[in-house]
Amino acid sequence: METQINPSGEHARYQHEVELPGGRLRVYANEEQFATLDYKVLDMANNNLHIPNIRYMSYTPDVHVGVGTCIGTTAVWQEQGGYVSPSIVGSDIGCGMRVHLTNLHKRDLQSVELRRKLVRRIERYLPMEAHQRGQFSDIRLEHIVRKGLHGLPGKYLPDSYTPRKSTALTHVESSRFAFDESVLDAIPDATWHRAHRQLGTLGGGNHFAEIQAIEIAEEQREIAEAWGLYDGQIVVMIHSGSRAWGGAVSQGSTAGFSRVMRELGLGTADPKLLFAPLDHPEGQRYVNLMYSALNYAVVNRHLIAYAIREAFRDVFGTKCELPTLYDLMHNYAWTEQHDTEGELFVHRKGTTRALPAGHPDNPKPYLGTGHPALIPGSMGTASYLMVGQPGGAENFYSICHGAGRIRSRSATKRVVSVEQFARAMNVGTEDEVVVNHHSLESIIDESPQAYKNVDEIMDSVTGAGLAAVVAKCKPLATIKGTK
Incomplete structure (x- = not known):
């Protein structure tokens, strides 16, 4: 392996090129984060680079090992002759972030007991346990997977809550993904039933809803104010995906992709890395089902x-x-237009699209500023609202999607004590990050010690010229679900 660091420019030390047997990998990370990369993530990149006709591949600084492909990967093919890979989309299709603004200030939630009261009230409306049914039995799932937000009954669109500014359909990366709906005919009844029960639920793992207070970055204050932000403002950040629907699409693709790979003589050293030509019927079937999962998410x-x-x-x-401030995804693949490159098929697995001001793919409300890029931290640490910069074009406008794990769940449980976790959450102080679980031990695998330092991730992304921080979001209360 040969490593080359970009020799010139102010962002040079944040951009690394690694020559692997399969091809060239771009890594966006400061020198400290780059030095922590181990052979596993590079080995996984090498396997991915052996997929035919790959045009580009990069890692963001939050990169860590996944199944078949690392979380933190951007991989690009030309639309013509391109490939699609469920492994480079991820099992939780459409997993992403959402932020809502409020007209509250952090002083309105200064009381720890009031934060606890709010969390308890949220639990009354938001199902937490796997066996609980969501409250949305009057929503038809077939409308949701076909039409996205446009499939919701009117009462669930927030016009009645925000009469002066409706944002439900406009302040999102996409409110509806169109696809060939005939693929839905093969979905088993059990999947429809389970996915309908899970609609409007967080799920487990690193999914959450969090109540936060923001601090605006002075150099981006003009953009922040254009987005409706102010210092001390309370916001709500949500991280979840396509639940049982996306899981079924992912699991259901394994046999078909494996068969196609055998028939076409395709494969790499990793048998879990699945891919097929984009124009193959199996590839098209997956893409269409993936879009239905994006609608669900x-x-x-x-x-x-x-x-x-x-x-x-x-x-x-x-x-x-x-x-709504914004809703976006970080696990998906779709077609994008990139200047002289023409139509490209771009995969993002644990990476966030961050477009700068003036980019035509921005939603209309954000054309003049660039859209908000929503980057969560870990429990007890800050999250960030960012905006893409013109320099992001070299990475197809992809940035990180969070802090990135440094320890597995089992390893975290072995090495992190409840006391360490409690200190990180400021338990017993007026700055306590209130959680809805009665025992921190039950969620210790999501403690900050399981993740990279999010401020190092921010340094890497801003230092590379990919995006700028608009606001820092400090947690006040976190709501975690279960599977």
Whole structure:
């Protein structure tokens, strides 16, 4: 392996090129984070680079090992002659972030007991346990997977909550993904039933809803104010995906892709790395089902926010507003237009699209500023609202999607004590990050000690010229679900 560091430019030390037997890998990381990469992530990159016709591949600084492909990967093919890989989309298709603004200030939630009251109220509206059924039995799932947010009954769109500024369909990366709906005919009844039960639920693992207070970055204050942000403002950040629907699409693709790979003589050293030509019927079938899962995912986050909005109104009154700041994904693949490159098929697995001001793919409300890029930290640490920079074009406008794990769940449970976790959450102080679990031990595998230092990740992304920080979001309360 030969490593080359970009020799010139102000962002040079944050951009690394690694020559592997399969091809060239770009890594965006400061020198400290780059030095922590181990052979596993490079070995996984090498396998990915052996997929035919790959045009480009990169890692963001939060990169860590996944199944078949690392989380933190951007991989690009030309549309013509391209490939699609469920492994480079990820099992939780459409997993992503959502942020809602409020008209509250952090002083309104200064009391730890009030934060606990709000968390308890959220639990009344938002199912937490695997056996609980969501409250949305009047929503038809077939409308959701076909039409995305446009498939919701009118009462679930927040016009009645934000009469002066409706943002439900406009302040999102996409409100509907169109696809060939005939692929839905093969979905088993059991999947429809299970996915409908899980609609509007967080799920387990690193998924969460968090109540945060923001601090605006002075150099980006103009953009922050254009987005409706102010210092001390309370916001709600949500991280979830496509639940049982996306899981079924991912699991259901394994046999078909394996068969196609055998028939076409395709493969790498990793048998778990699945891929097929984009124009093959199996590839097209997966792409269409993937888009149905993207529809499910954006609606799922929307309904989680709907439930949280009800809780806020119970506690703070009907004048409490929660307009959407933005909703975006970090596990997907789709076609993009990139200047002289033409149509490209871009995979993002644990990476976030961050477009700068003026880019035509920005939603209309954000054309003049660039859209918000939503980057969560770990429990007890800050999250960030960012905006893409023109320099991001060299990485197809991909940035990190979070802090990135440094320890497995089992390893975290072995080496991190409940006392260490409690200190990280400021338990027993006025700055305590309130959680909805009665025992920290039950969620210790999600403690900050399981993750990289998010500030190092931010340094890497901003130092590389990919994006800029608009606001820092400090946690006040975190809501975690189960599988």
